[in-house]
Amino acid sequence: MAGSDPAARAAPAASEAPVAPDTVKILIAGGFGVGKTTMVGSVSEIAPLRTEERLTEAGLGVDDLAGIEEKAATTVALDFGRITISDRLVLYLFGTPGQQRFWFMWNDLAVGALGAVVLIDVRRPESSFAAVDFFERRGIPFVVGVNGFHGRHPYPPEEIRESLALPDHVPVLLCDARERGSSRDVLIALLDRLIAEAEGGSQLTRPGR
């Protein structure tokens, strides 16, 4: 067609140009064997990166397996996964190691994290006290996910909140770390909290579910 410029036609208008989604770093933290690696794996849309080593007799007396005797492997550095919440928001998930001897890595893992999930094994909530403390001290917003092993949730969220002395603004959610939908709900609750805390809500906008 006379006068038309194919190059100009091919170029999208500025408003139509693809916009890179916001990426947000989230930690999945908590005590030894509470289900962190399981949660990152269940919710990640990419094959998760794992750094697990087998628990062997060499760890006797070092690894406290009370209550989790069947555990066969443990995270020694981190888990990594990704979940796209909407076309504007992608979460990068970093699972922390749970054993006390690897806690020195938490400081590095926390750099740049906007928020965290503190997972709790409903049978051993005390194993995640230190994780709650870690995020409270650093002012990193977090939600608590109560992983009901064997799908059982004997305690209502309010009872868990009381036992952990959590303030009212920290959401407590019952979950199953093995279930994608359940793990996603915990992440959405965290996003809700982050959005509520963001000044004027300008940094993040609520994703569609």
Ligand SMILES: Nc1nc2c(ncn2[C@@H]2O[C@H](COP(=O)(O)OP(=O)(O)OP(=O)(O)O)[C@@H](O)[C@H]2O)c(=O)[nH]1
């Ligand atoms: N029955 C049951 N098993 C679970 C659940 N969540 C995790 N597990 C199992 O519990 C074990 C420990 O889970 P992990 O995900 O490795 O726990 P972790 O918190 O990453 O452990 P560390 O990295 O060693 O601190 C694994 O064998 C999981 O398959 C659950 O909700 N129910």
Ligand SMILES: [Mg+2]
């Ligand atoms: Mg792990």
